[in-house]
Amino acid sequence: MQEPHEPADRAIVVKDVRKRYGDTHAVDGVSLEVETGEFFGILGPNGAGKTTTLEMIEGLREPDSGEIRVLGLSPWPRNPRLLPRFGVQMQVSSFFERLTAREQLRAFASLYGVPQTVADELLERFGLTEKAGNRVEQLSGGQAQRLSIACALVHDPDIVFLDEPTAGLDPQARRNLWDVLRDINGQGKTVVLTTHFLDEAEILCDRVAIMDRGRILESGPPAELVRGLGSATRIAVRAGTLPVEEAAGLFPDAEVGEDEVSLTIATKDPSGVLSVLAGKNALTGLSVRGATLEDVFLELTGREYRA
Amino acid sequence: MRGFPTLSRIMFLGFVRDRAAMFFTILFPLIFLIIMGGLFQSGGAPQSRLITIGAVPMIDLLPAQGRAEVDKVLQISRLDDAEQALTQVRNGDAAAAVQQRGDQVVMHFSAADTTSSGIVRSVMEGIIQAANLATTGQPPRFSLTLNQVENKALPQIQYLTPGILGWAIATGATFTAASTLVLWREKRILRRLTLTPVRFPAVTGARVLVSLGIALAQTVIFLAVAVGFFGLKLASHWWTSIPLILAGTLAFLAIGLLAGAKAKSVETANAVSNLIVIPMAFLSGSFFPLSMAPQWLQNVAEVFPLRHLNTGMLDSLARGLDPAAILPELGILLGFAAVITTLAVWLFRWNDI
Ligand SMILES: Nc1ncnc2c1ncn2[C@@H]1O[C@H](COP(=O)(O)OP(=O)(O)OP(=O)(O)O)[C@@H](O)[C@H]1O
Numbered sequence: 001m002q003e004p005h006e007p008a009d010r011a012i013v014v015k016d017v018r019k020r021y022g023d024t025h026a027v028d029g030v031s032l033e034v035e036t037g038e039f040f041g042i043l044g045p046n047g048a049g050k051t052t053t054l055e056m057i058e059g060l061r062e063p064d065s066g067e068i069r070v071l072g073l074s075p076w077p078r079n080p081r082l083l084p085r086f087g088v089q090m091q092v093s094s095f096f097e098r099l100t101a102r103e104q105l106r107a108f109a110s111l112y113g114v115p116q117t118v119a120d121e122l123l124e125r126f127g128l129t130e131k132a133g134n135r136v137e138q139l140s141g142g143q144a145q146r147l148s149i150a151c152a153l154v155h156d157p158d159i160v161f162l163d164e165p166t167a168g169l170d171p172q173a174r175r176n177l178w179d180v181l182r183d184i185n186g187q188g189k190t191v192v193l194t195t196h197f198l199d200e201a202e203i204l205c206d207r208v209a210i211m212d213r214g215r216i217l218e219s220g221p222p223a224e225l226v227r228g229l230g231s232a233t234r235i236a237v238r239a240g241t242l243p244v245e246e247a248a249g250l251f252p253d254a255e256v257g258e259d260e261v262s263l264t265i266a267t268k269d270p271s272g273v274l275s276v277l278a279g280k281n282a283l284t285g286l287s288v289r290g291a292t293l294e295d296v297f298l299e300l301t302g303r304e305y306r307a
Numbered sequence: 308m309r310g311f312p313t314l315s316r317i318m319f320l321g322f323v324r325d326r327a328a329m330f331f332t333i334l335f336p337l338i339f340l341i342i343m344g345g346l347f348q349s350g351g352a353p354q355s356r357l358i359t360i361g362a363v364p365m366i367d368l369l370p371a372q373g374r375a376e377v378d379k380v381l382q383i384s385r386l387d388d389a390e391q392a393l394t395q396v397r398n399g400d401a402a403a404a405v406q407q408r409g410d411q412v413v414m415h416f417s418a419a420d421t422t423s424s425g426i427v428r429s430v431m432e433g434i435i436q437a438a439n440l441a442t443t444g445q446p447p448r449f450s451l452t453l454n455q456v457e458n459k460a461l462p463q464i465q466y467l468t469p470g471i472l473g474w475a476i477a478t479g480a481t482f483t484a485a486s487t488l489v490l491w492r493e494k495r496i497l498r499r500l501t502l503t504p505v506r507f508p509a510v511t512g513a514r515v516l517v518s519l520g521i522a523l524a525q526t527v528i529f530l531a532v533a534v535g536f537f538g539l540k541l542a543s544h545w546w547t548s549i550p551l552i553l554a555g556t557l558a559f560l561a562i563g564l565l566a567g568a569k570a571k572s573v574e575t576a577n578a579v580s581n582l583i584v585i586p587m588a589f590l591s592g593s594f595f596p597l598s599m600a601p602q603w604l605q606n607v608a609e610v611f612p613l614r615h616l617n618t619g620m621l622d623s624l625a626r627g628l629d630p631a632a633i634l635p636e637l638g639i640l641l642g643f644a645a646v647i648t649t650l651a652v653w654l655f656r657w658n659d660i
């Protein structure tokens with residue numbers, strides 16, 4: 001069963017995994033590897049199969065076919081040796097009814113045999129101390145989300161799975177969570193998350209996989225994916241700084257457009273364009289925007305809505 | 308069992324903080340007991356009212372001792388207006404009216420209330436027979452002494468308490484079992500727990516422990532109220548009701564688990580529990596004795612664990628039978644619990660996905 005010499009630096013190995021629900025190929029031949037200590041992101045539109053993939057890795061769902069190894073062990077059927085080594089925050093949080101936030105976290109701590117003080121520290125770390133005495137039913141969406149993530153971390157797992165952890169968080173809480181996750185990752189823990197926020201993936205992840213319709217379309221470090229797209233840098237100055245016709249004449253290789261607010265030049269030679277603009281003293285209201293992961297994402301998955 | 312103490316604590320807190328659950332398992336049955344206990348407290352069998360139309364020498368000339376006996380069951384008053392007396396009988400204000408014409412005693416009664424008119428009739432027949440006998444001048448050869456098998460004039464509360472307590476325990480165990488496990492499945496808590504080192508026996512074990520605790524708490528509160536306010540007399544071996552209650556709770560938990568096994572939502576699970584518990588309570592004689600029901604219905608009732616719990620508790624709490632007398636009921640309850648639990652665990656969907 002277990003391959004004898006699984007390289008120790010592979011925390012997760014997924015080989016050609018499939019899962020079908022009726023006619024839906026929720027996961028349709030996914031292969032991926034996550035190294036120990038890596039920060040890995042799975043991106044994809046709604047219904048792409050992110051949650052299904054994640055839950056098969058966690059051992060919550062059984063793959064129809066394919067092979068999964070987590071820390072060299074098979075997560076299915078439920079593997080008690082593996083369970084204490086990873087922490088999971090599910091997309092839909094679920095709490096014991098009528099407990100307070102503190103009781104909730106302490107309950108999880110004692111289920112894992114962890115001292116209660118750890119729970120209290122986590123409350124503090126996630127900014128929930130003030131709400132510690134409130135019933136979980138009375139927490140706001142973002143507070144509940146933070147509590148759910150805290151519950152995933154209570155037993156200091158080696159691998160952390162987070163299914164859209166920043167959904168519903170305000171900007172402060174989002175950045176706060178980023179700090180916590182970077183911190184955890186800095187301690188050598190492996191983090192796997194799914195997200196719809198591409199800036200977040202770009203900032204946090206060592207590597208991302210872009211999924212759609214049950215398949216992985218592209219994977220690699222965000223910067224590499226962006227570069228690979230070879231898309232233009234968009235340089236904008238305030239409208240009227242330079243007549244459109246003149247700009248189009250100056251930069252024949254670029255795409256030039258203007259609206260009420262700004263004149264935009266999309267070019268693959270940003271430094272050339274910038275030096276010409278500087279020479280003409282036409283840099284009022286300058287903004288430069290390179291291609292982002294979002295451009296890669298939209299390029300790969302298209303712009304139309306998904307079911 | 309890892310997580311057992313924690314899960315028990317969680318379930319206990321979940322219960323005591325659930326006002327609706329507290330109301331339906333403790334307060335509501337208690338209100339029932341208070342109402343029914345209050346209704347019957349006025350004295351064993353209610354007195355029937357008898358009107359004498361004009362003078363009825365047959366009654367008026369009863370010896371003092373005989374009159375006292377009659378007064379225990381009949382409340383006799385005189386009304387000279389026959390028409391008015393008959394109206395009262397027709398309205399049900401009086402059980403019957405009697406009139407004496409010479410040697411003839413005429414009794415007017417309404418078919419609407421055969422029980423109380425039956426009582427009056429038998430008392431009147433008794434009086435007349437005694438009078439007939441007296442005219443012969445011979446001492447009576449045969450006599451009948453009536454003796455109720457239970458403690459004489461056993462107050463109604465002795466019957467009510469075990470029945471209503473049994474019903475309360477059945478409600479508590481069935482509903483809490485069905486709703487926690489279904490709620491935990493519906494809210495994906497069970498799913499979340501599969502990711503922790505906790506195993507399902509710890510979850511069900513915690514549920515059983517908390518439900519047994521609730522049943523004992525119900526028993527203590529019930530007996531305290533019944534003894535304190537309604538003069539319930541606990542028979543000497545009343546403690547034998549404790550193993551019965553624990554075994555009954557296991558059986559009801561099994562029913563709850565079965566009700567929740569396939570139910571998609573808590574509401575459905577509760578509806579299914581209701582469909583089982585309410586008929587079971589009536590057919591098990593929780594609210595009124597089953598002795599007046601037809602035999603076949605009494606036979607059907609034997610399939611319900613509550614029937615056996617009620618019988619056992621009546622033996623133990625009210626009749627004061629020997630501890631050994633409850634063993635058959637205890638065995639039936641445990642057997643029922645074992646069979647239904649096996650079935651329920653086999654059918655129960657732990658996971659929604
Ligand atoms: N239990 C299930 N039964 C039937 N279909 C399912 C089930 N779980 C997932 N699916 C289907 O599989 C597909 C992938 O679902 P999944 O939850 O993995 O998507 P996702 O990428 O996590 O989407 P989102 O971004 O909206 O969370 C969807 O089309 C979904 O309808």
Ligand SMILES: [Mg+2]
Nearest residue numbers: 050051091163
């Ligand atoms: Mg999802």
